[in-house]
Amino acid sequence: MSYGLEAINDNSYVQIDSETPRLCAIYNGIYLPSGRFSYVTFPSPITTAEPPCIFIQNSPTRPGDIYNSMTVNGGPGAWTGFTLATNNIAYLPTGKWFAAVFASRSTSEYGIFCWAGDTKLIYDSGAVPVIFTRASHSWSYQGVVVVGELGQGYAWANNMVGPLLSDEYFMINPFSRGVLQYHTTAAERGVRFNYGGNYLQIYSFSAISPWTNAGAPGAVFARLPGT
Incomplete structure (x- = not known):
């Protein structure tokens, strides 16, 4: 970048960039079955234009369940939740999840906040970063x-x-x-x-x-x- 805010850690990785938001977890929880489906509703709509990234951990107590679809519900600017479906009526989708977007959601009363030129909040020290493994x-x-x-x-x-x-x-x-x-x-x-x-x-x-x-x-x- 030619100007702005940039923070680099000891391993030379960029951790904060005022032009590029990091992937942050917005909501998380558990999902439970309703037949071979599981319906998750976010506490409030996610307002990004692009749909959120949905991460799941299928429960080790039901290791045989196979998931054949995931649909993000809602639309640009108002993603309301997602639906999981399994292949068979004997499968009962159970596990943990989180939804993440390349944006921040203000969760703290104090800390560091960074806004982009279009006034969107792109960094909040209170937002939970996704740690890719x-x-x-x-x-x-x-x-x-x-x-x-x-x-x-x-x-x-x-x-x-x-x-x-x-x-x-x-x-x-x-x-x-x-x-x-x-x-x-x-x-x-x-x-x-x-x-x-x-x-x-x-x-x-x-x-x-x-x-x-x-x-x-x-x-x-x-x-x-x-x-």
């Missing part, structure tokens, strides 16, 4: 699998392997699209963190074999300390 878009095809009541499916494992920390989540936004397959439209995609193998896993359930290359959706993990 790992990211990868590399996947390995695992082949045909049998998943409980769903029967035969196809699976891919993210090549980044490691246990999920108690306050660590994965972003589910990239997994709202289908998996490419031969001679037809995309097949429905499912995702979960596989606690047995310590990796993120995606699935396709279809009578037609998919391509072994599922594309490169981003597996992005972040911590929210204290949750």
Whole structure:
């Protein structure tokens, strides 16, 4: 930048930039099932133009539940919540979540505040920053699998392997699209963190074999300390 406020830590990473907001957690909580769905309503609408990033931690007490969609409800300037759906009526979506945006929400009575030229608050020392822990878009095809009541499916494992920390989540936004397959439209995609193998896993359930290359959706993990 030619002028403005910039703070750099001991590792030469920019932590505050008056021209570039950081990703901050706005709301967090738990989600509970309503059948194979889970409906989450934010305490008040999120007012950004772009939809929030939704991070979830599917509960280790229900490790077999597979999530096949996440829809952010509302619209630009008024995102009201999100809906999770699982693949099977036997699945009861349960876990933790947080919603994050590239903006700050004033939560403190005192501290440091920074506004952009368009008067938007882009830094608040009281806002909770999202701590990214790992990211990868590399996947390995695992082949045909049998998943409980769903029967035969196809699976891919993210090549980044490691246990999920108690306050660590994965972003589910990239997994709202289908998996490419031969001679037809995309097949429905499912995702979960596989606690047995310590990796993120995606699935396709279809009578037609998919391509072994599922594309490169981003597996992005972040911590929210204290949750």
